[in-house]
Amino acid sequence: MANASEPIADLIGREYAAGFVTNIESETIPPGLNEDVIATISAKKNEPQWMLDWRLEAYRTWRAMTPPEWAHLKHPPVDFDAISYYSAPKSQKNRPKSLDEVDPELLATYEKLGIPLHERAALAGVAVDVVFDSVSVATTFREELGKVGVIFCPISEAIREYPELVKEYLGSVVPVRDNFYAALNSAVFSDGSFVYIPKGVRCPMELSTYFRINEQNTGQFERTLIICDDDAYVSYLEGCTAPKRDENQLHAAVVELVARNNAQIKYSTVQNWYPGDENGDGGIYNFVTKRGLCAGVNSKISWTQVETGSAITWKYPSVVLRGDNSVGEFYSVALTHHFQQADTGTKMIHMGKNTRSTIVSKGISAGRSQNTYRGLVRVSPNAVGARNYTQCDSLLIGDKCGAHTFPYIENRNSDSIVEHEATTSKVSDDQLFLCQQRGIDAEKAVSMIVNGFCKEVFRELPMEFAVEAGKLLEVSLEGAVG
Amino acid sequence: MLTIKNLTAQVDGKKILNGLNLQVKPGEVHAIMGPNGSGKSTLANVLAGRAGYEVTGGEALFEGKNLLELSPDVRAREGLFLAFQYPVEIPGVTNLQFLKAAVDAMRHHRGQTPLDASAFMRLAREKCKGLALNPDFLKRGVNEGFSGGEKKRNEILQMALLEPKLALLDETDSGLDIDALQIAAEGVNAFRSPERAVVLITHYQRLLDYIVPDYVHVLAQGRIIKSGTRELALELEDKGYSWVLEEAKAS
Numbered sequence: 001m002a003n004a005s006e007p008i009a010d011l012i013g014r015e016y017a018a019g020f021v022t023n024i025e026s027e028t029i030p031p032g033l034n035e036d037v038i039a040t041i042s043a044k045k046n047e048p049q050w051m052l053d054w055r056l057e058a059y060r061t062w063r064a065m066t067p068p069e070w071a072h073l074k075h076p077p078v079d080f081d082a083i084s085y086y087s088a089p090k091s092q093k094n095r096p097k098s099l100d101e102v103d104p105e106l107l108a109t110y111e112k113l114g115i116p117l118h119e120r121a122a123l124a125g126v127a128v129d130v131v132f133d134s135v136s137v138a139t140t141f142r143e144e145l146g147k148v149g150v151i152f153c154p155i156s157e158a159i160r161e162y163p164e165l166v167k168e169y170l171g172s173v174v175p176v177r178d179n180f181y182a183a184l185n186s187a188v189f190s191d192g193s194f195v196y197i198p199k200g201v202r203c204p205m206e207l208s209t210y211f212r213i214n215e216q217n218t219g220q221f222e223r224t225l226i227i228c229d230d231d232a233y234v235s236y237l238e239g240c241t242a243p244k245r246d247e248n249q250l251h252a253a254v255v256e257l258v259a260r261n262n263a264q265i266k267y268s269t270v271q272n273w274y275p276g277d278e279n280g281d282g283g284i285y286n287f288v289t290k291r292g293l294c295a296g297v298n299s300k301i302s303w304t305q306v307e308t309g310s311a312i313t314w315k316y317p318s319v320v321l322r323g324d325n326s327v328g329e330f331y332s333v334a335l336t337h338h339f340q341q342a343d344t345g346t347k348m349i350h351m352g353k354n355t356r357s358t359i360v361s362k363g364i365s366a367g368r369s370q371n372t373y374r375g376l377v378r379v380s381p382n383a384v385g386a387r388n389y390t391q392c393d394s395l396l397i398g399d400k401c402g403a404h405t406f407p408y409i410e411n412r413n414s415d416s417i418v419e420h421e422a423t424t425s426k427v428s429d430d431q432l433f434l435c436q437q438r439g440i441d442a443e444k445a446v447s448m449i450v451n452g453f454c455k456e457v458f459r460e461l462p463m464e465f466a467v468e469a470g471k472l473l474e475v476s477l478e479g480a481v482g
Numbered sequence: 483m484l485t486i487k488n489l490t491a492q493v494d495g496k497k498i499l500n501g502l503n504l505q506v507k508p509g510e511v512h513a514i515m516g517p518n519g520s521g522k523s524t525l526a527n528v529l530a531g532r533a534g535y536e537v538t539g540g541e542a543l544f545e546g547k548n549l550l551e552l553s554p555d556v557r558a559r560e561g562l563f564l565a566f567q568y569p570v571e572i573p574g575v576t577n578l579q580f581l582k583a584a585v586d587a588m589r590h591h592r593g594q595t596p597l598d599a600s601a602f603m604r605l606a607r608e609k610c611k612g613l614a615l616n617p618d619f620l621k622r623g624v625n626e627g628f629s630g631g632e633k634k635r636n637e638i639l640q641m642a643l644l645e646p647k648l649a650l651l652d653e654t655d656s657g658l659d660i661d662a663l664q665i666a667a668e669g670v671n672a673f674r675s676p677e678r679a680v681v682l683i684t685h686y687q688r689l690l691d692y693i694v695p696d697y698v699h700v701l702a703q704g705r706i707i708k709s710g711t712r713e714l715a716l717e718l719e720d721k722g723y724s725w726v727l728e729e730a731k732a733s
Contacts, residue, residue, distance in 0.1 A: 428570065434569065437557075
């Protein structure tokens with residue numbers, strides 16, 4: 001009993017399975033950022049002048065900003081001149097017309113990651129866009145989607161092919177000057193996915209994007225834009241991995257969602273960027289701005305995230321509830337281990353009448369990690385009848401980690417209801433012993449206890465993802481108890 | 483089945499078991515009684531391998547195997563079951579999921595194929611019925627929001643499903659009203675067989691009205707100071723422990 005947490009403390013550290021490097025010749029521009037670099041990126045993408053102007057404007061805005069320091073995170077300052085802002089496999093210079101033309105080395109990479117790109121082999125009913133470093137290398141099922149009018153393509157292509165849509169919506173939810181990393185992303189973003197679901201269409205399959213950072217000393221700055229027109233529906237999934245490297249790498253993405261009248265967007269993430277090793281060396285710095293706008297009446301945006309990777313996570317998928325009766329949801333599992341730090345949560349901004357939001361956050365801390373929930377619920381004076389329910393649960397494994405909760409509530413409407421519940425618990429030795437006494441080994445027991453804790457979030461995930469998420473937790477916690 | 487020789491153990495540096503000897507054979511039911519702090523629960527926890535209970539000497543053999551060098555989950559799979567005095571909650575994990583994982587682990591250890599979901603469900607429902615438990619009980623989180631009586635009956639349910647060779651029941655009677663006690667006792671009696679043994683740890687003679695033991699032992703200051711049969715328990719109820727303690731001191 002002298003050190004009651006010992007059996008658990010010994011049980012957390014399997015190998016990061018996605019940590020391999022693909023040996024492929026890449027074209028990487030030299031590190032550093034200036035207007036010429038931005039012009040180079042824009043030229044590589046064959047962008048129209050308006051896009052370059054937008055980027056340069058963003059760059060100038062970014063130059064005048066400073067990195068945010070309010071998060072509960074400790075890390076050395078990022079040297080923005082040491083990062084290369086563009087890297088692409090040489091073989092991808094002219095984007096292949098079909099999968100058969102994709103570099104076999106790339107296909108093998110995704111095969112190894114469990115994402116077979118050949119449509120024959122692909123999961124039935126899931127279309128995939130794969131982004132490798134700074135470029136999209138393949139998008140599957142485009143033809144089938146095109147038949148119902150759904151556009152699913154790399155954003156670089158959308159800028160050329162659908163300029164009117166991009167002009168109308170890019171930066172409309174996350175303005176350039178929203179924050180330091182959003183401004184940086186606006187200046188240098190290289191690829192990402194673009195989705196447009198036309199009026200009245202229920203997207204016939206799940207759409208997904210798989211992000212992979214491969215090249216050393218590069219950052220990944222993807223940009224995703226999803227527009228769901230009146231009465232349309234889409235479920236979108238994203239996954240991310242990176243090789244194991246000793247130095248930190250930067251990932252600064254922006255995701256914007258727009259839901260028009262009666263539209264619904266379900267956005268699920270399984271984030272498994274390289275988390276660094278057991279001594280806290282290496283790992284991805286993940287600074288991401290994700291926001292959805294419920295622009296129309298009765299619209300709904302739902303974020304579900306399972307965050308197990310990254311050395312630093314700074315991410316607050318939010319919903320602006322502008323349309324009357326619109327609904328925002330945020331379901332999150334954030335697991336930190338070893339020296340990982342996560343400061344994550346959401347913002348629900350109630351503007352329309354009778355808007356409703358639900359926040360369920362599950363934070364799991366193990367090792368010497370720090371896990372923070374940060375959330376804002378704002379109810380504007382016009383949001384008559386607004387309701388929010390927030391539930392924030394923290395689970396500690398061992399006694400060297402930390403869990404923190406910063407819920408902010410700004411309620412300017414007396415007619416609204418805002419509820420907040422929070423709990424903190426420990427995977428206790430008693431729970432572990434009960435499982436073991438029934439014949440269940442310690443690792444399986446911890447995984448069962450943690451999965452039970454996350455159940456409310458996992459059931460929001462699409463089936464295949466829920467299974468993957470459960471397995472991911474198991475791997476991430478390996479060695480957490482002994 | 484179980485042979486304990488001169489066992490000594492400490493908790494937080496404090497000596498609790500002090501040269502304990504006990505022999506349990508298949509088919510037998512032993513009751514261990516004794517005043518508060520005599521080491522009854524420590525004995526159960528040491529045998530099951532709970533962290534923080536440090537064995538400092540002696541041995542405990544379970545079917546000839548040195549119990550003390552096995553991890554808690556292996557002891558369980560070998561057939562040692564502990565019904566907890568204070569069963570802990572595991573929120574979000576359903577009782578069904580928990581029981582299935584436990585039964586799967588046991589069957590795997592015994593070289594049996596795992597039961598499929600529907601066969602397991604049938605078995606679990608049947609065992610629930612025997613303990614007057616509503617089958618909805620299986621869908622609830624492990625011990626989550628259970629009443630004291632439900633928690634204890636859940637322990638007996640687990641015993642019935644796992645079919646151990648030796649069951650240690652740590653104050654299973656505490657906190658039970660008379661009806662719940664009877665149901666739990668019926669569960670234990672149904673479990674009794676010539677191949678299985680039961681060790682009951684209890685404060686009160688009352689339990690032994692329903693589960694009749696072959697042997698009764700008095701545990702005091704970390705040792706068994708007197709052993710007898712059913713009559714000893716009645717005598718203890720009548721006269722308390724002081725005379726046994728006096729007797730032990732005199733010898």
